[in-house]
Amino acid sequence: xxxxxxxxxxxxxxxxxxxxxxxxxxxxxxxxxxxxxxxxxxxxxxxxxxxxxxxxxxxxxxxxxxxxxxxxxxxxxxxxxxxxxxxxxxxxxxxxxxxxxxxxxxxxxxxxxxxxxxxxxxxxxxxxxxxxxxxxxxxxxxxxxxxxxxxxxxxxxxxxxxxxxxxxxxxxxxxxxxxxxxxxxxxxxxxxxxxxxxxxxxxxxxxxxxxxxxxxxxxxxxxxxxxxxxxxxxxxxxxxxxxxxxxxxxxxxxxxxxxxxxxxxxxxxxxxxxxxxxxxxxxxxxxxxxxxxxxxxxxxxxxxxxxxxxxx
Numbered sequence: 482x483x484x485x486x487x488x489x490x491x492x493x494x495x496x497x498x499x500x501x502x503x504x505x506x507x508x509x510x511x512x513x514x515x516x517x518x519x520x521x522x523x524x525x526x527x528x529x530x531x532x533x534x535x536x537x538x539x540x541x542x543x544x545x546x547x548x549x550x551x552x553x554x555x556x557x558x559x560x561x562x563x564x565x566x567x568x569x570x571x572x573x574x575x576x577x578x579x580x581x582x583x584x585x586x587x588x589x590x591x592x593x594x595x596x597x598x599x600x601x602x603x604x605x606x607x608x609x610x611x612x613x614x615x616x617x618x619x620x621x622x623x624x625x626x627x628x629x630x631x632x633x634x635x636x637x638x639x640x641x642x643x644x645x646x647x648x649x650x651x652x653x654x655x656x657x658x659x660x661x662x663x664x665x666x667x668x669x670x671x672x673x674x675x676x677x678x679x680x681x682x683x684x685x686x687x688x689x690x691x692x693x694x695x696x697x698x699x700x701x702x703x704x705x706x707x708x709x710x711x712x713x714x715x716x717x718x719x720x721x722x723x724x725x726x727x728x729x730x731x732x733x734x735x736x737x738x739x740x741x742x743x744x745x746x747x748x749x750x751x752x753x754x755x756x757x758x759x760x761x762x763x764x765x766x767x768x769x770x771x772x773x774x775x776x777x778x779x780x781x782x783x784x785x786x787x788x789x790x791x792x793x
Contacts, residue, residue, distance in 0.1 A: 577638035588648035630682025683735030719760035737761035
């Protein structure tokens, strides 16, 4: 299956359209996607391109020659400096989901044992600096979390930012995430998980919060917090997707995968994890670009692949 994920990710890096460009026009000019985003202009959108790069880094041992060749074309100093400059000039662009994935990509590159990764890590330095600065500023100013089941979800982004910041030695950002997580979530109780999901979620707000807090709280604190927040995780069942060609409803396949990934970290119920995983896996390699531009990343995680290293 990993080899199929490599094929999907490589195809994403070759696919320049369709692409959803999120850009605020300030000067009346028409820009190409590649001009604005010389590193991350393929796949369907910027964040999906970023986590397809991440998937290739994590799967380097599967096909090192082809993956190195692909990443050498995009993870260049000039391209990544341009991406960093764009983020600084448009500080709400891809906040927080894309930021989190880009920092995770940098962390995966920095910890990769592959010899080629050293130059990619060096090239990513300005992008890392931009995301760290922007994230610290965002965390200082954000008064409340966003509890959605899509890209704007605060808890999911904080979990990724924390893992990446720790791996990259960005101690100030890591501490800022821990502090904000405690401020926002430590007193939460009796989450109405029966209200999930909405019609286009790919994240569970409840599980994303719990998955963040297992990183932030001590073992004793978390052992007390989780049952008070989520008394019964066993009620979660795989979500049926009735109209998968609708990209928004197709998000629900991703929800099955992210639930499987997070439930594996939060419970010992292997049957529940497998039920969610098996419900979504047929869509991951369906050949439909609605699915192929993003699902493989979460399938890899749900099947035990590590976010940054081989563990967790």
